Amino acid sequence: xxxxxxxxxxxxxxxxxxxxxxxxxxxxxxxxxxxxxxxxxxxxxxxxxxxxxxxxxxxxxxxxxxxxxxxxxxxxxxxxxxxxxxxxxxxxxxxxxxxxxxxxxxxxxxxxxxxxxxxxxxxxxxxxxxxxxxxxxxxxxxxxxxxxxxxxxxxxxxxxxx
Numbered sequence: 279x280x281x282x283x284x285x286x287x288x289x290x291x292x293x294x295x296x297x298x299x300x301x302x303x304x305x306x307x308x309x310x311x312x313x314x315x316x317x318x319x320x321x322x323x324x325x326x327x328x329x330x331x332x333x334x335x336x337x338x339x340x341x342x343x344x345x346x347x348x349x350x351x352x353x354x355x356x357x358x359x360x361x362x363x364x365x366x367x368x369x370x371x372x373x374x375x376x377x378x379x380x381x382x383x384x385x386x387x388x389x390x391x392x393x394x395x396x397x398x399x400x401x402x403x404x405x406x407x408x409x410x411x412x413x414x415x416x417x418x419x420x421x422x423x424x425x426x427x428x429x430x431x432x433x434x435x436x437x438x439x440x
Contacts, residue, residue, distance in 0.1 A: 279418035279419070279421060279422045280422060281363075281364075281366060282363075282364070283422075284350075284354055284422065284425055285354055285357065285358065285363040285364075287425075287426070287429050288351060288354035288355055288358060288429070289358055289363075291351075291429060291432055291433060291436075292355050292358060294433065294436055295436060298436055305359075306359070307356065307359045307360075307395065308392075310352050310355050310356050310359065311356065311388065311391070311392050313352050314349060314352040314353065314356070314388055315385070315388055317345070317348045317349045317352055318349055318381065318384055318385065318388070320345050320348070321342065321345040321346055321348070321349060321381075322381050324336065324337040324341055324342050324345050325337070325342055325377055325414070327376070327377035327378050327381070328378050328381070339415075342414060343414075343416060343420065343421075343424045344424060344428060346410075346411055346414060346416065346421070346424070347421060347424045347425045347428045348428065349407060350407070350421065350425050351425070351428065351429070351432065353403065353404055353407055356391070356400065356403075357400055357404070359395075360395050360396075360397070360400055362397045362400045362401070365397075366401055366404055367401075367405075373409065375413070377410075377413055377414070380406075380409060380410040380413045381410065383406045383409070383410070384403075384406045384407055384410050386406075387399070387402050387403040387405075387406040387407070388403060390402065390403070391403045
């Protein structure tokens with residue numbers, strides 16, 4: 279996964295949104311953190327991994343991947359907010375855990391980042407989210423491709439006044 283390219287694409291989208299909505303001088307970090315919580319919750323809902331009471335299967339893989347990359351957008355945007363867009367090591371193998379445990383790790387990492395916007399907490403959040411992606415069965419190439427497609431959709435939405 280080419281993180282440099284993804285951060286540049288995210289920066290372009292962020293600047294477009296901030297300019298279009300007159301937000302250039304406003305700190306958006308807390309709104310982006312809340313948006314990330316919501317996106318991770320939406321992703322969990324599509325996987326249905328926690329719905330022990332239900333027999334309904336998870337959403338199709340492409341739906342889950344699209345929800346996953348919504349979170350990638352906000353994580354990259356948070357990295358841009360704190361100036362951490364390089365020096366992020368990609369850990370290849372997620373720990374053997376249930377999906378529910380991976381989601382808990384991500385929510386905990388978001389909470390830690392919310393308390394302390396330091397590089398270390400961002401890298402931990404990024405890593406936990408990538409581990410979740412691996413546990414969902416997504417490769418770096420799939421994530422990058424889906425991110426690029428969704429980024430284009432997000433640009434189109436801004437043109438249409440989303």
